[in-house]
Amino acid sequence: MACDVAVVMGSKSDLPRIESTLDILREFDVPFSVRVMSAHRTPKLVAEYAETADKAGVKVIIAAAGAAAHLAGVVAAHTRLPVIGLPLKGGALDGLDALLSTVQMPGGVPVATLGLGSGGAKNAALLAIRILALGQPQLARRLEQFHRDQAAAVAAADEEVQQNLCP
Ligand code: RP5
Numbered sequence: 001m002a003c004d005v006a007v008v009m010g011s012k013s014d015l016p017r018i019e020s021t022l023d024i025l026r027e028f029d030v031p032f033s034v035r036v037m038s039a040h041r042t043p044k045l046v047a048e049y050a051e052t053a054d055k056a057g058v059k060v061i062i063a064a065a066g067a068a069a070h071l072a073g074v075v076a077a078h079t080r081l082p083v084i085g086l087p088l089k090g091g092a093l094d095g096l097d098a099l100l101s102t103v104q105m106p107g108g109v110p111v112a113t114l115g116l117g118s119g120g121a122k123n124a125a126l127l128a129i130r131i132l133a134l135g136q137p138q139l140a141r142r143l144e145q146f147h148r149d150q151a152a153a154v155a156a157a158d159e160e161v162q163q164n165l166c167p
Contacts, residue, residue, distance in 0.1 A: 006056075067098060
């Protein structure tokens with residue numbers, strides 16, 4: 001089966017920081033692939049992969065990288081598919097470099113950039129799912145249920161806090 005979401009990361013060392021992305025994709029049963037490729041170490045592979053992704057059936061690409069983090073921008077330059085950029089914490093500047101280099105794409109080639117940390121990694125998958133859900137009613141229903149469950153968890157936490165702190 002073709003993978004709807006292609007996840008690419010700049011290094012195998014990035015894997016622990018994209019676990020929340022993969023967890024959400026698994027939770028929603030979204031078919032995905034994961035590849036290691038680097039905009040500076042394997043530039044030709046990145047270009048070839050991005051250029052052929054749509055023909056391979058990919059609908060959304062998530063590109064995760066740390067440090068100078070040009071991976072998402074390079075991928076976006078070689079495809080017309082939506083590209084979600086996930087900057088990763090770590091290195092000398094602890095991700096600030098990755099955040100700025102991913103989010104500050106010059107006009108003309110968009111990268112939808114998420115935040116640093118596990119929240120950003122989780123949201124990368126949820127944004128990909130929102131894009132896919134536009135054409136997949138069953139996935140859209142699961143997304144609605146996810147948000148109902150999330151709201152219910154907040155309501156339960158609110159009740160618990162009130163009972164404990166405002167008896
Ligand atoms: C980036 O450089 C990768 O995405 C990774 O976050 C960072 C360091 O890579 P390694 O030196 O650990 O392979 O390209």
